[in-house]
Amino acid sequence: MSHSKHIETQAIHAGRINDEQFGSLATPLYQTSTFVFENAEQGARRFAGEEAGYIYSRLGNPTTRQLEQRVAAMEGMEDAAATATGMGAVSGALMTFLQAGDHLISSKAVYGCSFALMSHLLTKFGVEVTFVDMTEPENISAAIKPNTKMIFLETPINPNMVVLDLATIGNIAQQHKLISVVDNTFLTPVLQQPAKFGFDLIVHSATKYLNGHGDVVAGIICGNTEMINQIKMTVLKDIGATMSPHDAWLILRGIKTLPIRMERHCANAQKVAEFLEQHNKIANVYYPGLKSHSGYKFIGTQMQAAGGVIAFEIKGNIEDGAAFINRMQLFSIAVSLGDAESLIQHPASMTHSPYSPEERLEAGISDGLIRISVGLENADDLIDDLSQSLAQI
């Protein structure tokens, strides 16, 4: 499938394999652990890389392959590696290319377990990590050392919705020949394609919008063919963070509606954010779709729209915040995001609890921050739910 097709078409057709045997319209699910060789010689040729073909599902599977090709096309990248979870994707991108003695520069604020991976696990293996505030790109330049190998960021940042400047950061990475990695989970390729700004690797928690139905944990890494092959030989072959073919099948089904789902998530979130912004019990709203947000200027250039996640602080203390969350009826109290169902959670005690209180403060994640993932329900019903709980503060 050509990369020049529109994203709505790619979401349905890119990477599609023709089922020559039966003509199945839906992707066949190859729910198999292993693949049978015609003879011993063929098995040997496949292991030696002399003959194309599947060997064993940890190394590759036709259903999973279709998903890889679809997401790669949508991101405008050559290839992709599907992983067991989003953390499998983040760790795969980082661990394949970093070794003891290398230096990694990461945004200070990132998803809690990505922070834990970098600050705890990678340092244990001798990788040096510096966390910087990337809203000032000069901080990145200032942190670069002779052993700096890679930079890592998310935008908008989970959970505080700060938008980072991909064009400027991408330039810095290219000038210094650093491997640049963006976590594109929050916007998906429908709303933001970091490859346009020269980024080398794009990672996703496919658990979120790509699948969109809250029934899978999965991840994917996009990049050029050479880097993806290297990742597959590391994170899939040797570490084993492989996506299940059944999960790939569900994501392939979910991704067909990604463009229309994102449209609705954005429209609903915009209405909800505007409602929150004018409410007298709300102290701050962080949503790049609001003119008051520092990320608003990137809409239409770097990102098509602001996505479906909103962060905010209420007027009141931590107990008021917990009571506010507990009174929600339509919003489920749950971590994760990007599902049809609207979700609400408290980053300091949940998704970002791997940070120490000091690290969290330093990263700009306040204790009072509440994060919602605006689902696909009717926006007025979501506003009614927020409204009833806010009225009781």
Ligand code: 4LM
């Ligand atoms: C959450 N997030 O925030 P898996 N990258 C980003 C993420 O938000 C996440 C991952 C990677 C949440 C999970 C509980 C930007 C996860 C990791 O959970 O490993 O698929 O993705 O609520």
